[in-house]
Amino acid sequence: MKELHVDVAVIGGGTAGLGAYRAAKLLTPSVVMIEGGPYGTTCARVGCMPSKLLIAAAEAVHQIERAPGFGIHPQGEIRIDSREVMTRVKRERDRFVGFVLEGVDSIPAHDKISGYARFIDDNTLQVDDHTRIVAQRIVIATGSRPSWPAAWNDLGDRLIINDDVFNWDDLPESVAVFGPGVIGIELGQALHRLGVSVKMFGVGGAIGPLTDNRVRDYASKTLGEEFYLDPNAKVEIMQREGDKVFIRYQDLQGKPQEILVDYVLAATGRRPNVDNLSLENTALQRDARGVPIADRLTMQTSVPHIFIAGDASNQLPLLHEASDQARIAGNNAGGYPEVTPGLRRSLISVVFSDPQIAMVGSTYHELTQKFSACGCFDIGEVSFENQGRSRVMLRNKGILRVYGEQGTGKFLGAEMMGPDAEHLAHLLAWAHQQQMTVDQMLDMPFYHPVIEEGLRTALRNLQSKLKIGDAEAERCQCCPGD
Known part of the structure; x- marks a missing residue:
């Protein structure tokens, strides 16, 4: 049995594992990455990239079907060659995976350990039946998998x-x-x-x-x-x-x-891939699903030298979140015992449906829970059904709801379905991260005619409902739900 002694062991070779490995490697040369399956990321192999390739093909069909609404009538029946569709999906998917694997190939061979790891104790990992690793720090980045009854x-x-x-x-x-x-x-x-x-x-x-x-x-x-x-x-x-x-x-x-x-x-x-790690052999505190509990700012668990990142953390299963968590966990594992909070960006999520669905900042559910006793937030709304640019493009379906805090006028979050919601969500996420007020957001330029004018309408609607002033802010700060 081979035995290794390292500063940092990263379990997993996906988005979070690769990110954590690279971050830790900047601070110490003694880092290994353990992966039992194929290297690469869920996003590139079976997630966001191949799904968008399939969606792009579907959008091409839908554009042709919508053409008569503009007075344009394509000749003949639309023929979908599904073999050609899937050939392109797989070809481009493999191309994206190839980019990821190029990065993996650049990692020194002695830093990559093939096999499935499980904990022997808080510092010791057993990889299949061939290697035992004693690590001063460990990052769990094992991802997640689909679940069903x-x-x-x-x-x-x-x-x-x-x-x-x-x-x-x-x-x-x-x-x-x-x-x-x-x-x-x-x-x-x-x-x-x-x-x-x-x-x-x-x-x-x-x-x-x-x-x-x-x-x-x-x-x-x-x-x-x-x-x-x-x-x-x-x-x-x-x-x-x-x-x-x-x-x-x-x-x-x-x-x-x-x-x-x-x-x-x-x-x-999906469920986090932590059930086969033998976590019962550690002192890790876990939630009801068996996932190690971690500080979202440091990704540090209840065992100070063990960190967790990505989908395995059961926090927010999105690629940009996995990347951020990986950087934070890797930096802290590499620099331990010094542990510092990392930048956590405003929450943003997008569903690439048509119309698109998106959410930014605090959700409606979170705000109703937080302000349940005083109702210290209000809502602005707009429909895209009669919004100018949306009607021009025959994409006039959707609704946007924006949330603001009474007293301060601070923008709190939004939920929406609508045309180009992915772009609206980014604008709102930037405003949320900068902790802008609704008034400040309305001071920003809005071109004409653009879909963003619908956002301006929703913000104006919210602005008209907000009560700004010290007395209102004081009341809301005293809310028991805060």
């Missing part, structure tokens, strides 16, 4: 996850998507627009990450006008029948329906 395993190869979609050579005729979250909405809508019969089922009424009922209801209605979507479905039977899956459910009117589909796509969430 165990009973669904009876569906065999008719049960798929997003990873499987990007290995298809051709597109199927029909798919039932379970879970209208980010992955489910993006893939479900894209498959529908590429000619696949899609039915989407959810539980509890959730749509994407939205917490504002007004925006969530609008999103459910808008998406439901394009393909079947029941965010609170009642599925009575789901079982395999040959090469199909039989599903009996109650439709939106409460009537029983039966369908046969080629695949069931499980988009029912």
